[in-house]
Amino acid sequence: MKYIIAMVQPHKLPDVKQALFDAEIRKMTVTNVLGCGQQSGYEETYRGVPAEINLIKKVKIEIGVNDEYVDKAVEAIIKGAKTGNIGDGKIFVLDLPQCTRIRTGETGDIAIG
Numbered sequence: 001m002k003y004i005i006a007m008v009q010p011h012k013l014p015d016v017k018q019a020l021f022d023a024e025i026r027k028m029t030v031t032n033v034l035g036c037g038q039q040s041g042y043e044e045t046y047r048g049v050p051a052e053i054n055l056i057k058k059v060k061i062e063i064g065v066n067d068e069y070v071d072k073a074v075e076a077i078i079k080g081a082k083t084g085n086i087g088d089g090k091i092f093v094l095d096l097p098q099c100t101r102i103r104t105g106e107t108g109d110i111a112i113g
């Protein structure tokens with residue numbers, strides 16, 4: 001199992017969600033966050049407006065997936081989030097040792113899917 005953490009531009013969230021749904025990935029956690037990438041202190045656009053601030057509003061998407069869904073999830077996030085400009089976001093893939101569904105006590109592949 002893997003845990004995918006992606007930071008994307010807030011206005012691309014609907015496209016990312018749609019691409020994930022199309023890839024049959026429907027479980028996710030979404031949080032509003034502040035972040036900065038390698039242009040720290042430089043100009044970046046936020047909703048098409050140039051912004052010269054260090055921390056820019058991003059959306060964090062977290063998804064726990066079975067191994068066979070990792071590539072599909074990453075591709076879907078890219079498809080939904082990419083504009084080709086700086087600040088499009090970043091995707092981290094972490095090993096996920098355990099997952100438990102609280103209601104049933106199921107663990108692992110069954111619980112995550």
Ligand SMILES: Nc1ncnc2c1ncn2[C@@H]1O[C@H](COP(=O)(O)OP(=O)(O)OP(=O)(O)O)[C@@H](O)[C@H]1O
Nearest residue numbers: 007034035036037038039058085086087088089090
């Ligand atoms: N190394 C990192 N560690 C933690 N968070 C990061 C890291 N790099 C990027 N992020 C997060 O991802 C968001 C988007 O990053 P961003 O797309 O600007 O990455 P970048 O490396 O600067 O690439 P680009 O040159 O395309 O802008 C940041 O605002 C921050 O929240």
Ligand SMILES: [Mg+2]
Nearest residue numbers: 037038039087
């Ligand atoms: Mg950047």
